[in-house]
Amino acid sequence: MQDNREKCRELAARIYELDGEVYRCVGSSLGRTFTGNKETTIKSLAGMMYTRPQGHLLRSELALINNMARTIPDVKDRHRLLDEYAQILKEISELPDSFGTVDIIDEERARLNTANLHQKFSKDDRLIVCIGRSHGSAGNDIGFELAKALKINYYDAEIFTQVLERLEAENDSVNDALQHIDKYSSKRSWNLKKMFQEFNRYHGLPTQDAIFFNQSDLICSMAKKEDFVIMGRCADMILKNNHIPHISIFIDAPFELRVQRIMAVNNMKFKEAVHFLKKMDKRHARYYNFYTSEQWGKAVNYDLCINSASYGLEETVELIERMIAQKPKHKH
Amino acid sequence: MQDNREKCRELAARIYELDGEVYRCVGSSLGRTFTGNKETTIKSLAGMMYTRPQGHLLRSELALINNMARTIPDVKDRHRLLDEYAQILKEISELPDSFGTVDIIDEERARLNTANLHQKFSKDDRLIVCIGRSHGSAGNDIGFELAKALKINYYDAEIFTQVLERLEAENDSVNDALQHIDKYSSKRSWNLKKMFQEFNRYHGLPTQDAIFFNQSDLICSMAKKEDFVIMGRCADMILKNNHIPHISIFIDAPFELRVQRIMAVNNMKFKEAVHFLKKMDKRHARYYNFYTSEQWGKAVNYDLCINSASYGLEETVELIERMIAQKPKHKH
Numbered sequence: 001m002q003d004n005r006e007k008c009r010e011l012a013a014r015i016y017e018l019d020g021e022v023y024r025c026v027g028s029s030l031g032r033t034f035t036g037n038k039e040t041t042i043k044s045l046a047g048m049m050y051t052r053p054q055g056h057l058l059r060s061e062l063a064l065i066n067n068m069a070r071t072i073p074d075v076k077d078r079h080r081l082l083d084e085y086a087q088i089l090k091e092i093s094e095l096p097d098s099f100g101t102v103d104i105i106d107e108e109r110a111r112l113n114t115a116n117l118h119q120k121f122s123k124d125d126r127l128i129v130c131i132g133r134s135h136g137s138a139g140n141d142i143g144f145e146l147a148k149a150l151k152i153n154y155y156d157a158e159i160f161t162q163v164l165e166r167l168e169a170e171n172d173s174v175n176d177a178l179q180h181i182d183k184y185s186s187k188r189s190w191n192l193k194k195m196f197q198e199f200n201r202y203h204g205l206p207t208q209d210a211i212f213f214n215q216s217d218l219i220c221s222m223a224k225k226e227d228f229v230i231m232g233r234c235a236d237m238i239l240k241n242n243h244i245p246h247i248s249i250f251i252d253a254p255f256e257l258r259v260q261r262i263m264a265v266n267n268m269k270f271k272e273a274v275h276f277l278k279k280m281d282k283r284h285a286r287y288y289n290f291y292t293s294e295q296w297g298k299a300v301n302y303d304l305c306i307n308s309a310s311y312g313l314e315e316t317v318e319l320i321e322r323m324i325a326q327k328p329k330h331k332h
Numbered sequence: 333m334q335d336n337r338e339k340c341r342e343l344a345a346r347i348y349e350l351d352g353e354v355y356r357c358v359g360s361s362l363g364r365t366f367t368g369n370k371e372t373t374i375k376s377l378a379g380m381m382y383t384r385p386q387g388h389l390l391r392s393e394l395a396l397i398n399n400m401a402r403t404i405p406d407v408k409d410r411h412r413l414l415d416e417y418a419q420i421l422k423e424i425s426e427l428p429d430s431f432g433t434v435d436i437i438d439e440e441r442a443r444l445n446t447a448n449l450h451q452k453f454s455k456d457d458r459l460i461v462c463i464g465r466s467h468g469s470a471g472n473d474i475g476f477e478l479a480k481a482l483k484i485n486y487y488d489a490e491i492f493t494q495v496l497e498r499l500e501a502e503n504d505s506v507n508d509a510l511q512h513i514d515k516y517s518s519k520r521s522w523n524l525k526k527m528f529q530e531f532n533r534y535h536g537l538p539t540q541d542a543i544f545f546n547q548s549d550l551i552c553s554m555a556k557k558e559d560f561v562i563m564g565r566c567a568d569m570i571l572k573n574n575h576i577p578h579i580s581i582f583i584d585a586p587f588e589l590r591v592q593r594i595m596a597v598n599n600m601k602f603k604e605a606v607h608f609l610k611k612m613d614k615r616h617a618r619y620y621n622f623y624t625s626e627q628w629g630k631a632v633n634y635d636l637c638i639n640s641a642s643y644g645l646e647e648t649v650e651l652i653e654r655m656i657a658q659k660p661k662h663k664h
Contacts, residue, residue: 033494059476060490067485089480102597104470104585105644138436144391148421153399158392162365253436254632265434297631300586305637312437322654 004095005050011091012045015062018084022069025077033064049095062089109303112245127152127227127324128246130236132288134297135280136258136265136273137308138316139251143229145317150324153228160215160233212291220244232284236302237292249320250302253309336427337382343423344377347394350416354401357409365396381427394421441635444577459484459559459656460578462568464620466629467612468590468597469640470648471583475561477649482656485560492547492565544623552576564616568634569624581652582634585641 016034023032034041048058066085072078129146133139140156147154216238222228223244236248253261255277262273288296299305304323308316348366355364366373380390398417404410461478465471472488479486548570554560555576568580585593587609594605620628631637636655640648 056472056488057490059472060488060494063476063479063486063488064491064494067487067491070485102470102593103644103646104468104589104593104640106586106589106641109639109642110644110647136436138434140388140391144395147395153402154395155399156388156392156395158389159396159399162392162396250631252632254438257436257438261434261436299582299629299631299637300584300639300641302637303639303642305631305634307441307632307635308436309438309632310441310635312435312442315442319655323651 005046007091007095008049009042009046011049011088012042014084014088015045015065016042018069018081018088019065021084022065022072022081025072025074025081026068027073033061033068049092058092062092109240112240112243125245126223126225128223128235128239128244129229129320129324130239130246130248131229131231131251132236132249132297132302133231133251134253134258134277134284136262136277137251137253138261138313139308140231141313142251142308142316142320143231145313146320147229149317149321150227150229153226154231155222155228155233156231157233160218163218164211164214234288234291237294247324248302248304250297250299250305251308251316252297252305253307257309337378339423339427340381341374341378343381343420344374346416346420347377347397348374350401350413350420351397353416354397354404354413357404357406357413358400359405365393365400381424390424394424441572444572444575457577458555458557460555460567460571460576461561461652461656462571462578462580463561463563463583464568464580464629464634465563465583466585466590466616468594468609469583469585470593470645471640472563473645474583474640474648474652475563477645478652479561481649481653482559482561485558486563487554487560487565488563489565492550495550496543496546566620566623569626579656580634580636582629582631582637583640583648584629584637585639589641 016038019033045058045061062085066082069078069081069085072081127150129143129150131139131143131146133142143156144154212234215233219230219233219235219238220242223239223242223246236246239246240248258277259270259273262268262277263270266273266276268276285296288294292301294301297305306316306319311319348370351365377390377393394417398414401410401413401417404413459482461475461482463471463475463478465474475488476486544566547565551562551565551567551570552574555571555574555578568578571578572580590609591602591605594600594609595602598605598608600608617628620626624633626633629637638648638651643651
């Protein structure tokens with residue numbers, strides 16, 4: 001303890017000296033950060049470091065000195081003082097409970113986050129990008145283009161419906177006449193067949209729920225087998241609850257911009273588009289809330305929210321690619 | 333027009349053929365996407381393309397064929413059919429009003445977005461990263477570390493207060509006795525002096541407002557002169573309203589995680605931390621709303637929102653660096 005107190009005092013004295021040196025080197029038109037009495041200043045800096053090394057104030061004082069040090073005209077002086085600054089910062093960061101040492105990480109969430117570079121993937125882990133989006137934000141187009149760029153599969157509601165219909169048909173036929181090649185199984189069977197022998201187990205639930213639970217099963221099964229981009233379907237929450245790594249992104253754009261886009265895409269009049277979007281937003285929110293008990297579109301429910309209007313379609317895709325920082329697959 | 337109709341019909345026929353080929357190559361356990369009558373299917377596909385080439389359904393049908401094509405075991409067949417798929421996609425995208433062609437971009441916003449790669453910077457444009465954050469999300473630490481990584485300046489409320497105090501002192505001394513070297517100007521003057529000859533012009537406003545407007549001026553002036561990371565201060569809205577390029581990021585984390593972190597950082601008890609964070613959130617929201625008339629922390633008010641709990645401090649910094657995709661400066 002005593003050692004630490006002395007270390008703080010030593011660092012405080014060095015910070016005070018650094019400030020003076022920076023002041024001298026910048027030239028007379030710039031003030032010092034510490035204008036008070038030397039002993040008092042060092043004492044208060046040391047106290048700050050000792051009791052609250054993680055505090056705002058210490059970081060700000062240091063940043064201010066650093067900002068000034070960058071403006072030193074003489075290259076040699078500048079390097080020397082920036083080096084001393086970096087060294088002081090390093091030593092402060094080694095103090096117990098220094099600023100920057102209390103992390104914010106949600107271990108469970110980070111472990112599941114496939115954009116987390118430090119995470120060690122097992123060879124069984126897949127790249128799964130869950131995209132939630134508001135209607136009209138071009139989220140669907142962005143997801144489709146992203147899947148294309150990454151050369152991975154793309155799934156949305158329509159595709160799920162088709163896949164599930166085939167599975168149901170397949171399953172019915174399996175139930176009806178094991179292995180019998182009827183008009184369904186030749187035309188509509190599907191190679192995920194084995195996973196869904198139990199497809200009917202939710203029968204008895206309301207249709208909406210049966211669909212949701214079937215989709216959940218399908219998403220979890222696929223997530224163990226292939227890389228893909230998946231649009232909506234509360235896939236983020238489903239994968240989170242099943243502890244399957246993924247990255248969750250929400251794409252949104254200001255309401256006015258979405259209205260403009262829907263007017264162009266759906267050939268709608270202004271009022272019609274406003275009404276339509278409000279209805280769609282409500283429906284999305286209700287669906288998400290019903291199945292996840294969480295608020296749709298609320299930033300902290302996702303790893304990342306992107307304002308597509310700030311980037312446009314193409315740039316948003318590139319931005320996500322850069323973030324994921326995984327080279328496109330070369331399966332093709 | 334007639335040409336376009338014929339083009340749609342030709343593409344529809346090729347999609348139908350592709351589906352059949354994919355089906356044949358994948359093997360007998362997989363169904364076709366199109367199970368109906370050939371003529372009817374082609375007609376309906378052509379109609380979709382002609383009247384609604386931007387529609388969901390067309391994209392989903394294509395994605396489904398593509399997803400299946402990827403599973404073709406024979407490499408040569410797979411390449412051939414994926415090439416044909418890419419070619420069809422390309423030709424569809426060349427149709428008028430094809431999907432993906434109606435962008436979502438807010439030209440004004442995109443023009444100001446420094447993370448937008450396509451933007452042509454003039455040599456006068458600076459890298460300015462505005463970071464809003466909820467208290468306890470480690471946003472301040474992230475901003476500080478980001479500035480360090482990018483080797484650019486870091487500004488927060490405390491620094492602004494100091495800088496403004498100096499400027500005020502400087503300005504007073506200028507007003508009091510032009511060029512007279514008094515106890516202030518030698519110790520506290522600042523090289524941004526010339527920009528702030530007019531510092532007093534807001535006197536007469538309530539202090540809070542005077543501070544805000546002085547900060548706004550300072551932010552805009554600096555934004556023309558240097559690269560920096562700036563925490564809060566509604567800097568994003570100030571720069572937007574002044575048409576100065578920047579990137580705006582909001583950092584947030586789930587409430588429970590922020591509570592945990594504040595308990596550790598500020599050595600607070602659970603109840604105290606909850607109370608404190610609620611108070612801080614309200615204060616942030618009120619300040620932002622008062623000066624911008626916008627909702628603090630709402631995703632569409634920023635270019636990007638990051639859930640720091642998904643990444644932790646270090647990864648969040650790296651994520652932002654990757655996104656900005658600008659090499660760190662080598663001023664030092």
